[in-house]
Amino acid sequence: MIFVAKYDYFVIDIGSTYTKLRLFKDCRLVATAQAPTTIENVYKGITLGKTKICAATGDTSIDACHVLATSSAAGGLRMVAMGYMARVTAKAAKEVAMNAGARVLEIVSQEDPPEYRVEILKEINPDIILLAGGTDGGDESSIIENAKLILESGIKAVVIIAGNINSQSEVAGILHDGGVAYERVPNIMPTIHELRVREAREAIHQEFIRQITKAPGLAPLKQEITTDKIIPTPGAVLMGAELLAKGVYDEKGLGDLVLVDLGGATTDVHSVLPSLEKLADEEKGLIVANEKQVAYRTVEGNLGMRVSAQGILDVVGSKGLLKKRNIDDKSVEREVTQYVRFLEKNPGHLPKNEREKLFDELLAETAIEVALKRHAGFITQEFDPIMGTVPGMPIGRDLRKVKYIIGVGGFFVHNKLSDAQKRIENAIKKPEFSLLPENPEILIDQNYLLYAAGAISQIDREYAFTLLKNYFGI
Template sequence: MEANLLVYDVGSTYTKLTAFRLADGVLTYTARAQAPTTIEDIEIGVQAARGSLAQQGVTVAAAPAIYSTSSAAGGLRMIALGYMPRVTAKAAKEVAMSAGARVLEIVNHEDPPEYRLQVLREIKPDIVLLAGGTDGGDRDSLIENARIIVQSGSKAVIIIAGNKDAQGEAADILARGGVASIRVPNVMPTIHELKVKPAREAIHEQFIKQITQAKGLHKLLDVISDQKVMPTPGAVLLGAELLAKGTYTREGVGDMLVIDIGGATTDIHSVLPELDKLTIEEKGLVVTNEKQPSYRTVEGNLGLRISATGIVEAVGPQGVLAKIGKQGEELQEQLLAYTAFLEKNPEHISRTETEREFDLALAAAAIEVALKRHAGYISQEFNPVMGIVPGTPLGRDLRRVRNVIAVGGIFTHRSAADKLFVLKQAFANPGISLLPTEPRFIVDENYLLYAVGVLGQKYSDACLAFARRQFGLD
C-alpha cells in the first residue's frame, strides 16, 4: 500500500514514524515503524525508521507530506511569572503546560523580588512566560518582573503575555537589557477569560528553535511540509481536543480523558467541551482548573524507566506490589533494586516474568497517582469561610467522563489482558477522587493520537473521522 502522509515523533530513545494515506478526503492508517534515536545525528534514526516501512512492504509516494513532533530536547525549561498566584500566574502555568513545556517554577508578586531573581539565576530557563494583570488592570508587576529578568542576566526568550497596556514598556526594558522577547495577546484579558492559543503557538515556535540545535534535525525541518516540529505532549492534547470537540462540520465525542505514560513522566489530559458553554457568572470570579475545557498535568517523577524510583517513593514498595497482589520483604527489595537499575538503564526491556509483573504494577501505581493529582475530590471537612461542607465536590470533576484513551509503550507492546489489567487496577480505588465512574477504556495500540493532533491542524475533518473509526467511537 502506498502512503502519502508521514508523521515522525523524534523521542529521546526512539524515533517513531506513522504512515497514512489520504485520498478523496478519507484518511487511512498504513503502518508504523521505529528506530533508535541517534542523538549524534538525528537524521540517521529518521532514515532508519523510514527504511523500516519498506521492509513492511509499504511504498511512499514520490512527494509525501511530512510532519513531525519531538520530545528529544527534553522539553523547554520554563518559568512562569505572574501577578496574583490564583489568577494570572496560574493562567501562565496552564498555558505553558498545554504547550508541552516543563514548568520548573511559578512565581508571583507575593514572592519577594530577591526570590524571583534567585529563581531565574538558579534555574536558567530557556523561556519565561511573563504574565500579569488583566487588560486595563495592574501594570506594575509586569514592568517590575521585566526589570528583574534583565537584572538576572537571563538568556531566555521572554514571551510577554500580560496586561496589553504594560506590554510596550516591558518590551522596551527587556530590549534595552539585551533580552529577546515576543509579545502575544494577554493570557487572561479579563478575570473570567483564559486565552491559550497565541501564547501556546509562541511556545511551539521557541520549541522548534531549540530542538533545531540538535545535530541533524535541521535536515528534517528542510523536508517537513509546514516547517514546524510540535512538542509531542502538545500534539497529544490537540488530538484529544479534536476528538472531544469536533470540527465546524463534524461532531466530537464529548468528554475525554487521555493517559500518556512514558519512561520519564505520566501525563494526564482531560477535555470537557461543555465547559466552553459556561457563562461568566458560572465561571465565577477566577478561572480555575475545574472550569477549563482543556487541562493537562505532568507528573515528572512518575515514569516507567527514568523516573521509576519516583513511583515507589510516591506509594511505597508495598503499595506498588499490591497492584499485582504480591507482598513480602524479599519482593520489596527486588522491586527497589529493579527500579534503581531502570533509572540507570532506561532502554532496558523486561526479560523475566518478575520484571514484567513489576512493570505492570509500576504502571498501574503511576497512573493511579497521576489521575488523583489531576482530578478533584470530595471534601471531608467543614470550611465555613468558603461555604464548604463534607461531601462537596472540589476541583476538576471527571465522574461523567466515559471515554478514556491510554497511550504509551506499555499499551503498545503488551497483551490485551495486561493492558486492561493495568487500567482496571489504576481505577480500582478512586477513594474520594472525582474519577470517571464508568470508564470505557480505549487503547491507542498503534500510537496514533499524537499524529491525529498534528494532522488535525491541516486535515481536521478527515482526522476526526479517522480517529472516531480507529478508536471505535462512531
C-alpha cells in the same frame, strides 16, 4: 499533467529514545516503523526508520503529499514566568507551557523582593521569560517593574510580553531600549474568568523550533517537511485528544474524556470536558480553579515506569504495591525493590519473565491510580466553615461522568489490548473519595497515533478526526 502523491501524510516523531514513523492513506494507517534515536545525528535514525517503512510497503522511496514532524528530544525550553500574583501566574504559566515545548522552572511575582527576582533570572538563565501581570485594564506597575528587572539581570532570554494590554507598549519600549528580544501577544488572562493562551503558546513554540532545529542532522529533515513546524510531541498528543473529544464543525466528538500518558519518567493526565464549554464566566469561577475548565493537565514528574519507578514505591511502598495482588511476602517485597532499582539504571528494559511482568503491571496500575486521583477532585469528609464545605460535597474536578479513558505510552504499546485495558480498569475500581470516571469505555492507543493525528490536525482537522474514528473503531 497533475502529479498525485501515493500517500497522504508521513509523520515522524523524534523521541528521546526512539524515532517513530507513521504513513497514512485515505484516513487510515498504512505502515509504521520505529528506530533508535541517534542523538549524535538524528537523521540516521530517521533514515533507518524510512528503510523499514519502504520494506513494509514495497516502495523504493516515500512519496507523501505532506511530511510532518514532532519531537520531544530537545528536552524543552527553560522558562521563568513573571507576574503579579504567584498563584495566578503559576496557573497561567502551566497552561501556556502545557504543549508548547517549555519547562517552567520558576514562578516569580510581585510578592517576591526585586533582588530575589533578579537573582532567580541570573541563576536559571532561562531561554524564555513569560512576562505576565494584570488583567486588561488592571494593574500595570508589576509588568513594567519586571521588565526593568530583566534588563538589570543582564540575561538574554526571549521575552513573551503577555500581560495587561494597556501596559505592553511601554514594556516593549523598555526591552527594546535594553537590547532584549521580545514578542507581544494578547494578555493570557484578560479577565479573572478567562485564560487566552494560544498566541503565547505559538510564540514559545516558534522558539522551540529554533532551538531543536540546531540539533545535528535536522537540516535535511527541515528540507523534507512540508510545513515550517516541528511540533513538541506532548502538544501533538494533546491536540489529538482534544480533537477526538470535541470533533469538527459538522460532526461531534466523543465528548468528555481523560488521557493517561504513562511514560518512563512521568505520568501525565489530561482531561478534556467539552460539556463545560457552554458555561457562563460566573459559573466557571476564577481561572485559578480547575474544576470548570474545559481542558486541564497534570504532570506527575516522580511517577514513571522506568527512571521514576522509585517514585511509585515512595508513594505506596513495596508492601502496598504487592497488596493489589494479595501478596504478603517479605522476600517478594525485596524482589520488587531490587527490580525498581534495576529499572532506574536500565530504562530500556522489557520484562523477561512472568514475575517481572507482574511487577510492571503493579507499577503501571499504581502510577495510573495515583496520577488520576491527584488530577480529579474528591468528596469532602468533614465540615469546613471557612471553605463552606460539608461532608458529601464534591470538591475539585468532577470526572465521574467522563465517557472515555485513553491510555497512551510505551507500556500500553508493548502489551496486549486486553492486558492494557485491565491495568486502567484496576486503577479506577476503588475510587474511594475521588471523583474518578465511573463507567468509562477504555481505549488504548496501541500504535501511538494520537501524536500523528495531532500533527495532521494542523493541516486538515477533518482528515485527522476521521483517522482517529477509524483507528479507534467509533
